[in-house]
Amino acid sequence: MNYQGLDNQSFYKLPEGVSISLISAGITVRSCAYLYDFIIRSVIVVLFAFALKIFGESGTGMSLIVYFCVSWGYYIFFEAKDGRTPGKKKYNLRVVQDNGLPANLQSIIIRNLLRPADSFPFAYALGIVTMACGKEFKRIGDWCAGTMVIHENNIAYEEVSSENHVSNPNIILSTEEQKVVIAFAERSSKLSPARQVELANILSDKLQVADDAANEKLKQMAQFYVGQEI
Amino acid sequence: MKQNLFVRRNNERWGIFVSHCASKKMDLPADFAKQYRQICNDLAIARTRQYSPSLVEKLNRLVRLGQSRLYQGEGIKFRTLISLFQQTFMTSLHENRFFLWAAFASFWGLAVISYTWVVVDPTSVHYFLDLGSIKSIEAMYDPAGSVQSDSRAVSSDVLMFGVYIYNNIGIAFQMFAGGALLCIGALLPLLFNSFYFGAVSAHIVNSGYQDPFFSFVITHGSFELTAIIIAGAAGGKIGYSLLNPGKFARSQAIRLAGKSVLPLIVGAFLMLILAAIIEAFWSPLAIPSFFKYITGVICWGYLLTHLYKGTRYGHY
Numbered sequence: 001m002n003y004q005g006l007d008n009q010s011f012y013k014l015p016e017g018v019s020i021s022l023i024s025a026g027i028t029v030r031s032c033a034y035l036y037d038f039i040i041r042s043v044i045v046v047l048f049a050f051a052l053k054i055f056g057e058s059g060t061g062m063s064l065i066v067y068f069c070v071s072w073g074y075y076i077f078f079e080a081k082d083g084r085t086p087g088k089k090k091y092n093l094r095v096v097q098d099n100g101l102p103a104n105l106q107s108i109i110i111r112n113l114l115r116p117a118d119s120f121p122f123a124y125a126l127g128i129v130t131m132a133c134g135k136e137f138k139r140i141g142d143w144c145a146g147t148m149v150i151h152e153n154n155i156a157y158e159e160v161s162s163e164n165h166v167s168n169p170n171i172i173l174s175t176e177e178q179k180v181v182i183a184f185a186e187r188s189s190k191l192s193p194a195r196q197v198e199l200a201n202i203l204s205d206k207l208q209v210a211d212d213a214a215n216e217k218l219k220q221m222a223q224f225y226v227g228q229e230i
Numbered sequence: 231m232k233q234n235l236f237v238r239r240n241n242e243r244w245g246i247f248v249s250h251c252a253s254k255k256m257d258l259p260a261d262f263a264k265q266y267r268q269i270c271n272d273l274a275i276a277r278t279r280q281y282s283p284s285l286v287e288k289l290n291r292l293v294r295l296g297q298s299r300l301y302q303g304e305g306i307k308f309r310t311l312i313s314l315f316q317q318t319f320m321t322s323l324h325e326n327r328f329f330l331w332a333a334f335a336s337f338w339g340l341a342v343i344s345y346t347w348v349v350v351d352p353t354s355v356h357y358f359l360d361l362g363s364i365k366s367i368e369a370m371y372d373p374a375g376s377v378q379s380d381s382r383a384v385s386s387d388v389l390m391f392g393v394y395i396y397n398n399i400g401i402a403f404q405m406f407a408g409g410a411l412l413c414i415g416a417l418l419p420l421l422f423n424s425f426y427f428g429a430v431s432a433h434i435v436n437s438g439y440q441d442p443f444f445s446f447v448i449t450h451g452s453f454e455l456t457a458i459i460i461a462g463a464a465g466g467k468i469g470y471s472l473l474n475p476g477k478f479a480r481s482q483a484i485r486l487a488g489k490s491v492l493p494l495i496v497g498a499f500l501m502l503i504l505a506a507i508i509e510a511f512w513s514p515l516a517i518p519s520f521f522k523y524i525t526g527v528i529c530w531g532y533l534l535t536h537l538y539k540g541t542r543y544g545h546y
Contacts, residue, residue: 016270018277020293057385061392068396072403083298100294101301105310110488113495114468116407117415126411140410143481144468144488153291175280182282226282227232 010135012100022100023151024136025093027128030149034124036087041070075112080105084152092152100150107145114141169221171206178225185222188215233281240272244292251299258299266296315496322493323537324544326467331541333463336417337424337455344428348436355433358426367430371439371446391510398454399502402461406495409465410484412473416465423458445519448526449512452533453505457498464491464498 008026011019048066052059078085083095083103095103095111103111118127118139127139136148173181188196193215200207200214207214247265250258259265273289323330348355355364401419408415434443468487475483513522539546 014270014293014297016267016293018270018274018293020273020290020297022294055385058388061385061389064389064392064396068392068399072400082302100297102298106314106489106492109496110492113403114407114410114488116404117410120408120411120415144410144484146485146488179280179282183284186282186284227234 008135012098014100020100022096022148025091025149025151026137027131029091029093029151030131030137033085033087033091033093036090037074037085038087040086041074044070044074072112075115076108079103079108079112088149093149094152095147095149098146098148103145103147107147111141111145111147114144117141166220166224169217169224171221181218182222182225185219188219231279233279233285236276236279236281237285244269244272247292247296251295262296263300266293266300269293269296311496312500315493315500318493319497320536320540320546321544322490322497323540324542325490326463326494327541329463329467329470330460330537333420333459333466334537337420337459337462339424340421341424341428341431344425345432348429348432352433352436355429355436358429359433364433367434368437368439371434371443373439373442387510387514390514391506394506394509395503398458398506399499402458402498402502403495405458405461406465406468406491406498409462409467409469410472411469413466413469416462416469420458420462427455441519445522445526446513449522449529450505450509452526452529453501453508456533456537457501457505460494460501461498464494467491 008023009021010024011021013019045063045067049063052063052066055062075085079088079095084093088094095108097103097107118124118130118141120126124139127141130139130143131137136142138148142148184199191199196215197211200218201210203218204210204214207217209217243265247269250262250265269289269292273286273293276286276289344358348358359367401423405416405419408419431443434440468484468491471483471487472480478486512525515522536546
């Protein structure tokens with residue numbers, strides 16, 4: 001399916017005969033998740049280092065082991081569990097396979113062991129360049145493991161339905177145009193009233209009403225198109 | 231069928247499906263797969279009938295939910311890692327035999343070269359090492375020193391165990407990842423370490439400390455050096471798949487390479503843990519070096535036969 005939208009949706013065919021859409025996560029949100037995880041990891045390491053100090057020399061050895069486990073195992077542990085570290089959970093991201101299925105342990109290990117390659121020469125510079133080269137924002141580890149990071153909860157809009165009877169708007173619109181009107185009504189709960197009016201006013205010539213009335217009329221049209229409660 | 235009617239007829243079924251997905255129980259109802267396929271069908275219908283974006287989005291989410299429940303991963307268990315290692319390590323050795331042989335030959339080849347160089351010309355060690363590290367290495371293996379004696383406390387054993395785990399496994403993982411940078415990141419540390427190892431052992435022999443040195447390194451060296459070679463070979467394979475992808479696209483070649491070398495890096499990880507345990511708790515023991523040589527020879531023999539059989543036949 002050729003889809004050209006402003007968002008990053010890409011479509012993947014399932015064996016069940018239907019294609020699903022995934023929105024791959026970009027550099028900024030993944031950096032935020034990384035920083036969040038980084039803070040958590042640092043806190044764990046520092047806490048253990050202080051706590052193990054009472055054991056003296058062997059405590060230093062144990063805290064080195066903790067440091068090793070946290071720096072290499074943190075991502076593998078959480079991502080193998082359900083595809084999301086605490087940072088990814090906070091920003092609603094999830095690691096999945098290329099085809100949208102949950103990532104398995106093998107790919108998780110590969111994608112995380114390759115982190116040093118992505119962070120070459122500093123601050124994930126190479127990884128960021130690699131991510132910028134593709135639509136799915138894969139870093140080297142993702143390429144090698146066949147995984148990608150997606151936005152988990154796509155924004156949910158309210159569905160349009162109403163008990164009121166709405167009359168035929170008597171304007172002939174194509175299916176695509178009808179869908180745009182419906183999308184406007186569904187999104188309106190996320191828009192400020194002023195913005196709704198501003199958007200509706202673009203069509204005021206065609207609708208032959210302006211301001212609040214145009215806004216109302218568009219929503220009624222949307223209700224008509226999705227089918228009224230009988 | 232208008233959208234609202236479609237939603238009203240199916241809403242209950244969707245709700246039941248969501249509750250199945252959300253339940254933490256391991257066993258799903260027998261017809262869960264059927265329910266899932268029905269949801270897939272609903273999504274296809276909603277798309278072809280041009281229902282509203284939010285409904286399509288909702289069904290898309292339901293499909294994703296069912297997918298992640300149906301195909302969920304096994305989570306992380308140490309046992310999964312072990313069985314992955316047991317089932318596929320030997321096959322993976324065979325698959326990547328040329329990389330392993332190349333890494334093995336270059337590591338030992340360069341080590342022998344630097345060893346001979348320093349043995350023939352003892353002063354040349356100063357080209358490679360500065361005075362401070364020479365002094366500390368000499369102090370470590372001085373028979374009069376404290377490394378292999380009862381005076382070394384348990385606490386410093388644990389300290390060294392931590393250092394070995396953190397340092398050695400970190401190096402192995404970094405070589406694996408560095409291999410993805412067109413082999414360079416795997417080759418450089420491998421060759422540097424082999425050269426350094428050869429030069430240091432030659433210098434120790436020149437100083438006449440060979441018995442404490444070789445009895446110390448022989449046992450854990452078997453696992454440690456072999457694991458480093460394996461990690462280098464694994465990283466090299468990833469980089470090579472980018473340089474010469476053959477009949478595949480580079481994106482596909484790197485994925486196949488990653489899949490094929492994963493057992494190797496898991497194996498190297500397990501071997502390095504074993505090596506760290508030996509190096510911290512067995513090698514520094516103050517026992518006659520005869521016992522250490524015996525265990526060392528057993529370990530080397532075990533490893534080399536497995537390495538040979540694995541690369542040659544792909545099974546034990």
